[in-house]
Amino acid sequence: MSGGGAVITKRLGIIGGLGPLATVYFYELVTKMTDAAVDQEHLEMIILSKPSIPDRTEYILGRSMKNPAIPIIEAGKTLVSLGVDCIAIPCITAHYFHDILANGIEVPIIHIIQETAKHLKEHGIRCAGIMATEGTIYSNIFQVELEEQGINTVIPSGEKQDYVTDLIYRNVKASRPVEMELFHQVSEELRTKGAQVIILGCTELSLIKRDYSIGAGYLDAMEVLAMNSILLCDGKLKNEYKSLIT
CATH class of the missing domain: 3.40.50.1860 (Rossmann fold)
Structure with missing residues (x-):
C-alpha cells in the first residue's frame, strides 16, 4: 500500500541471531505493535543477524572463554555506521554485558x-x-x-x-x-x-x-523491548499494548 503518513526520524538497529527465531519474532512484534495505517508509518529498522556470537550463558557460567561482548560491540559499531539512532538486542542474557556494550557503542542500547x-x-x-x-x-x-x-x-x-x-x-x-x-x-x-x-x-x-x-x-x-523500541524511535504504540501483563 502506498500513501503518505508520519515520517519516523529515528532508525532502530537490531543485533540479532541470538537466537535467529527470536530475532524474526522481535521484528514481527515491533511491526504488529506499531499503530500504523500505511507502510510509511512503520519504523525503519536495520537487522544485523550474527548467530556466530558465542553463547552468553556458557561465558557467564565460566564454561567458555569466548567473550560474546566483543562481537556484539563489533555488530553495534556496524549498525552505527549504517545510521541507526538506537539499538535493541532481542537476547536477554546479553544484557549482562550492557554497561560494557554501552561504553563501546555510540548510540543508546535499550535496557530490556x-x-x-x-x-x-x-x-x-x-x-x-x-x-x-x-x-x-x-x-x-x-x-x-x-x-x-x-x-x-x-x-x-x-x-x-x-x-x-x-x-x-x-x-x-x-x-x-x-x-x-x-x-x-x-x-x-x-x-x-x-x-x-x-x-x-x-x-x-x-x-x-x-x-x-x-x-x-x-x-x-521481549514485548517490553518491542514497546520501548517503538516509543524511543518516535513511533506510535497501539493502545492494546500499553499494558503487557496477560
Whole structure:
C-alpha cells in the first residue's frame, strides 16, 4: 500500500541471531505493535543477524572463554555506521554485558531488564517470578533491577531451572515441540513461592507464549523491548499494548 503518513526520524538497529527465531519474532512484534495505517508509518529498522556470537550463558557460567561482548560491540559499531539512532538486542542474557556494550557503542542500547522492572512497578506488582536462562538467573541481573524498583523476586529451584533450560535449548532453539508440562510445573512452583506475575525472561520463552496458550499472569520481556523500541524511535504504540501483563 502506498500513501503518505508520519515520517519516523529515528532508525532502530537490531543485533540479532541470538537466537535467529527470536530475532524474526522481535521484528514481527515491533511491526504488529506499531499503530500504523500505511507502510510509511512503520519504523525503519536495520537487522544485523550474527548467530556466530558465542553463547552468553556458557561465558557467564565460566564454561567458555569466548567473550560474546566483543562481537556484539563489533555488530553495534556496524549498525552505527549504517545510521541507526538506537539499538535493541532481542537476547536477554546479553544484557549482562550492557554497561560494557554501552561504553563501546555510540548510540543508546535499550535496557530490556530495566524497562521490564519499570513496567511491573507501574502496574503495582510487588513480587515477580523469573523464568530465564541459567546465565540470567546466576548473574542476578533481573533480581537487582527488580529490587531497585521495590519488587521482590522468586526463582525456580534447581530441578525446575533444569526444566527451563530444557525448554530453551532442547525445545525452542532445537526447533522441537515444546514440553508444556515442564513450563506449567515451573510456573506452578513460582506462583506457590508468591509470584503475582511471571517474567518470560528469555526470548525463546517469548516464542512459547506466541505458539501456546499459557494463561494469565505473565509478562513477556521481549514485548517490553518491542514497546520501548517503538516509543524511543518516535513511533506510535497501539493502545492494546500499553499494558503487557496477560
